Amino acid sequence: MTPLLEVQNLSKSYPVGRKGLFGKRMMQVLREVSLSVQPGEVLGLVGESGSGKSTIGKAVLRLIEADSGTVRFDGQDLSTISHADLRRLRKDMQIIFQDPYASLDPRKTIRAVLSEALDTHKLHMGTARADRLTELMTMVGLSPAFLDRRPHEFSGGQRQRIGIARALAVEPKFIVCDEAVSALDVSIQAQVLNLLADLRAMTGISLLFISHDLSVVRYISDRVMVLYLGKVMEVGPADQIHFAPRHPYTAALISAEPSLKHESNRIRLTGEIPSPLTPPSGCVFRSRCPYALPACAETVPPLRDMGEGRLKACIRDDIL
Amino acid sequence: MTAIPVPKKTRLLPAIPRRMILPSILLAALILIPFAAPLITGADPVQISVRDRLALPSWEHWLGQDEFGRDRLARVLYGGQVSLTVAFVATTLACIFGTLLGLIGAYFRGPFEFVTTRLSDVVLCFPPILLALLVVTLFGPGAGTLVAVLSVLYFPSFARIAFSEALRVSSLDFVEASRALGTPSHRIVLGTILPNIAGPVSVQYSLTAAAAITIESGLSFLGLGVVPPAPSWGQMIRGARQFMNQDPLGILIPCVALILTIYAINFFCDRLRDTLDPKGALGGGKDETSVPVAARVTPSDETADVVASIRGLRLQLMSPGGPVDVIQDVSLTLRANQCTALVGESGSGKSLSSLALMGLLPGAIHQAGGALRLRRKSGQMVDLGTLTAKELEDVRGNDVAMIFQEPMTSLNPIHKVGAQMVEAILSHRPMPYADARTRAIDLLELVGINEPARRFDGYPHEMSGGMRQRVMIAMALTCEPRLLIADEPTTALDVTIQAEIIELLQRLRTEYADGLSLLFISHNLGIVSEIADRVAVMYSGQVVEEGPVSQVLNSPHHPYTVALLESMPSSHEELHSARGDRLRAISGTPPLPDARPSGCAFRDRCPIAIPSCADAPPPLFNSADGDRQVRCFRAPEAGSEAAR
Numbered sequence A: 001m002t003p004l005l006e007v008q009n010l011s012k013s014y015p016v017g018r019k020g021l022f023g024k025r026m027m028q029v030l031r032e033v034s035l036s037v038q039p040g041e042v043l044g045l046v047g048e049s050g051s052g053k054s055t056i057g058k059a060v061l062r063l064i065e066a067d068s069g070t071v072r073f074d075g076q077d078l079s080t081i082s083h084a085d086l087r088r089l090r091k092d093m094q095i096i097f098q099d100p101y102a103s104l105d106p107r108k109t110i111r112a113v114l115s116e117a118l119d120t121h122k123l124h125m126g127t128a129r130a131d132r133l134t135e136l137m138t139m140v141g142l143s144p145a146f147l148d149r150r151p152h153e154f155s156g157g158q159r160q161r162i163g164i165a166r167a168l169a170v171e172p173k174f175i176v177c178d179e180a181v182s183a184l185d186v187s188i189q190a191q192v193l194n195l196l197a198d199l200r201a202m203t204g205i206s207l208l209f210i211s212h213d214l215s216v217v218r219y220i221s222d223r224v225m226v227l228y229l230g231k232v233m234e235v236g237p238a239d240q241i242h243f244a245p246r247h248p249y250t251a252a253l254i255s256a257e258p259s260l261k262h263e264s265n266r267i268r269l270t271g272e273i274p275s276p277l278t279p280p281s282g283c284v285f286r287s288r289c290p291y292a293l294p295a296c297a298e299t300v301p302p303l304r305d306m307g308e309g310r311l312k313a314c315i316r317d318d319i320l
Numbered sequence B: 001m002t003a004i005p006v007p008k009k010t011r012l013l014p015a016i017p018r019r020m021i022l023p024s025i026l027l028a029a030l031i032l033i034p035f036a037a038p039l040i041t042g043a044d045p046v047q048i049s050v051r052d053r054l055a056l057p058s059w060e061h062w063l064g065q066d067e068f069g070r071d072r073l074a075r076v077l078y079g080g081q082v083s084l085t086v087a088f089v090a091t092t093l094a095c096i097f098g099t100l101l102g103l104i105g106a107y108f109r110g111p112f113e114f115v116t117t118r119l120s121d122v123v124l125c126f127p128p129i130l131l132a133l134l135v136v137t138l139f140g141p142g143a144g145t146l147v148a149v150l151s152v153l154y155f156p157s158f159a160r161i162a163f164s165e166a167l168r169v170s171s172l173d174f175v176e177a178s179r180a181l182g183t184p185s186h187r188i189v190l191g192t193i194l195p196n197i198a199g200p201v202s203v204q205y206s207l208t209a210a211a212a213i214t215i216e217s218g219l220s221f222l223g224l225g226v227v228p229p230a231p232s233w234g235q236m237i238r239g240a241r242q243f244m245n246q247d248p249l250g251i252l253i254p255c256v257a258l259i260l261t262i263y264a265i266n267f268f269c270d271r272l273r274d275t276l277d278p279k280g281a282l283g284g285g286k287d288e289t290s291v292p293v294a295a296r297v298t299p300s301d302e303t304a305d306v307v308a309s310i311r312g313l314r315l316q317l318m319s320p321g322g323p324v325d326v327i328q329d330v331s332l333t334l335r336a337n338q339c340t341a342l343v344g345e346s347g348s349g350k351s352l353s354s355l356a357l358m359g360l361l362p363g364a365i366h367q368a369g370g371a372l373r374l375r376r377k378s379g380q381m382v383d384l385g386t387l388t389a390k391e392l393e394d395v396r397g398n399d400v401a402m403i404f405q406e407p408m409t410s411l412n413p414i415h416k417v418g419a420q421m422v423e424a425i426l427s428h429r430p431m432p433y434a435d436a437r438t439r440a441i442d443l444l445e446l447v448g449i450n451e452p453a454r455r456f457d458g459y460p461h462e463m464s465g466g467m468r469q470r471v472m473i474a475m476a477l478t479c480e481p482r483l484l485i486a487d488e489p490t491t492a493l494d495v496t497i498q499a500e501i502i503e504l505l506q507r508l509r510t511e512y513a514d515g516l517s518l519l520f521i522s523h524n525l526g527i528v529s530e531i532a533d534r535v536a537v538m539y540s541g542q543v544v545e546e547g548p549v550s551q552v553l554n555s556p557h558h559p560y561t562v563a564l565l566e567s568m569p570s571s572h573e574e575l576h577s578a579r580g581d582r583l584r585a586i587s588g589t590p591p592l593p594d595a596r597p598s599g600c601a602f603r604d605r606c607p608i609a610i611p612s613c614a615d616a617p618p619p620l621f622n623s624a625d626g627d628r629q630v631r632c633f634r635a636p637e638a639g640s641e642a643a644r
Helices: A053-060 A083-092 A110-120 A127-140 A144-148 A156-168 A185-202 A214-221 A238-244 A248-256 B018-035 B073-106 B110-125 B130-141 B143-170 B173-180 B185-221 B231-239 B246-277 B348-355 B389-398 B417-428 B431-446 B452-456 B465-477 B495-512 B525-531 B549-554 B561-564 B636-643
Strands: A006-021 A023-037 A042-046 A068-073 A093-096 A174-178 A206-211 A223-230 A231-237 A306-307 A310-312 B304-317 B322-335 B338-345 B365-375 B381-383 B399-401 B483-485 B517-522 B534-539 B542-548
Touching: A006 A053, A006 B483, A023 A053, A023 A068, A023 A206, A023 A231, A042 A053, A042 A214, A053 A093, A053 A174, A053 A206, A083 A093, A093 A156, A093 B173, A110 A127, A110 A144, A110 A156, A110 B130, A127 A144, A127 A156, A156 A185, A185 A214, A185 B173, A185 B561, A214 A238, A223 A238, A223 A248, A231 A238, A231 A248, A248 B495, A306 B517, B018 B073, B018 B246, B073 B110, B073 B143, B073 B185, B073 B231, B073 B246, B110 B143, B130 B143, B130 B185, B143 B185, B173 B185, B185 B231, B185 B246, B185 B549, B231 B246, B304 B348, B304 B517, B322 B338, B322 B348, B322 B365, B322 B517, B322 B534, B338 B348, B338 B495, B338 B525, B348 B365, B348 B483, B348 B517, B389 B399, B389 B417, B399 B465, B417 B431, B417 B452, B417 B465, B431 B452, B431 B465, B465 B495, B495 B517, B517 B525, B534 B549, B534 B561, B542 B549, B542 B561
Parallel strands: A042 A206, A042 A223, A093 A174, A174 A206, B322 B542, B338 B517, B338 B534, B399 B483, B483 B517
Antiparallel strands: A006 A023, A006 A068, A223 A231, A231 A310, A306 A310, B304 B322, B304 B365, B365 B381, B534 B542
């Protein structure tokens, strides 16, 4: 099966401040990340702040420009595509944001928010429009009577549903969910997760699900990719990553997650996440890794195939 | 074909608010009156009558005549036409040009940003009057030249404000969403960004118009503006200046006109800013202390280890529709060496309850019932409701401290960490600086900061989020409190860092001084189960279940607690969306405080509600051993209490 989205060696750095008179200090947020999403698949991206997970989400939609690497969507190379073609392709790839309060224009009615997408792509024009808007509202579990209200009249969970409806309006094949449920209260979060699961079953849509919450990611994703300081640490099927992590960072992340079941043998990480400006040599995780060896400082560990669709970037096989 | 729903034009103001009525009328009058001049006076503003020079007010000439015998009323009115036209046309041109430049610069960045900022900088480099003088000298005086000069002079202020505001709005997710939808750039800039920056730009417009009137008058006064004999306010001042001693009225009239107009415009833009800024609409101070409450409860269960107790707390929000109970019935007992967690979703009232314990309620909220009691260092229990503002301040500094979710906003970014800590220490207990410094460094070490002496001289921005939270904890400990309130202290932190902070708080509870009572506010049941001894679950302003953590979280009795636990994906590790499993979510959202259902507040979302739940609000039922309380008619406790 050809993947719907294929990303190869994506790198991105941002200038931060000055170095000397003319030089710029560059902060590398993504280091040669490769990933692929099959049609109908949900890929979870997990990592702490500074891991670059949101940058990946925006770079694959070309909302920001990557420094190097290729992004192929539906067989087309996004980095060489013309502006007009990119605009047309935007119909097939959408994004849902974290903050339901910042993601809707406070001055527009819900009808205007949803119509913007349809107008741009000349979809459901004329009489079909009203039906489509009703259908979208019903799909996300909101009453069509709310169409003429403005965002401030809705709760956070309802706004997030509107954000989902906006993304679904153009019938995309792929949606980036950037911390889409992180800002919601737990009972509302469960409702939105169920909605996403239903949409998945109904439309066969692909998702790139970005979150820092490992349990949420495990529930919604088929495969999970763990990132640390812009590097891929481990990739594999969601349940396996969650219940049998092979990379020390994944293991630490999962054991640090507060849970109702008290874990006696918690892996403790010491120290802070290093600044992306001054990452450790070799393996970027080694400065906090309880299993680090002197050899870890020498070379960047390659992402090795461990079989069963699992990959990890760690030189040690004698642990975990 | 039926009508296509046309996107409605977004209105900037929903309706004219009351506070805008007076300034709007005043401004409209001052603008309209000059243009109604022919209706008010028949006199010609340029007709000279040397015989009547400097004549006093008369029936034909209400305001008298000037040094050439011209009618002053006519001159001030017609002069106003010129002054106002020049000012408003110039301001409008500057506004359109500047705003567009700012918008384009901020949205497209790169070379556009360069052009916008540099162009503005270059113009701003010139002193305004000097630039105006230069242009007028080159092109000759006249209203047309004035308009051109003023619009060039003022466009940078619009460009700058539009640029910075548009930059802020562009970074918001809804603009990104429009880009992701493929909306053409011009529609994003004009349809989405422009309406969202309209507030500050319109305020800038009024301010600039007022300034333009002053500059116009100034230039005309210097003889570089409107060409005589055409009237303008600056011209009138210039003419009357020579006869100031004989005829003070001559200079007074144009000055009053000028002052009134500028005052009206400034009054208007002050009110406009308040109206457009949602925060400006809120009145009331922040630190208002609660008034003592009439009905006081004297609890008898206060053993020596009780650090604080809340009994039947009721908080009301004063709203236009009458008082609303935001907190209905909250009771908690906080003991030394114990951690009590307050759990609930946003709006459940968990933070408000803790702010009440600090005597820090927001101005619009007041205590309407119940008692808040706190043990002071002397061992005496005091009722917070009976304390004066000064005494409360003393309590806050000495007996109870608080840490917040976002450590960056709680630390002053321009002062060194050490200086802030020393200040806190000295404000509680006067001591030599060197001692305070030692104590601050000891505290930094206690909260697990490496190289505390070096960090003491650092700034907050040099630290990571986790370290700043440690500093906040150290700051809270400077007053040696008996009670530490932690309001979502780890929510903004990464999981691995969060685990460390939880560990630190755990350690402090047992190791610090003679034991710390910790009130831990959180929405995360996982964290609560790790840190707390007792937990109180809040829903819509009430405690619905309270008891030992292990019992409440392992066998919850209230259906809301059950629902909270059930909807966490981590409590169902066997479920997976790909297999078609759904999380056991409850429907609906928590009710707003002014729209709670009758009877039990949870009943319309409750899976086990029965008709009688609507009849009366359930009380807190005690368990047989008295260790747990549940607010539900269907809980086992309700049965056991009825049996007794």
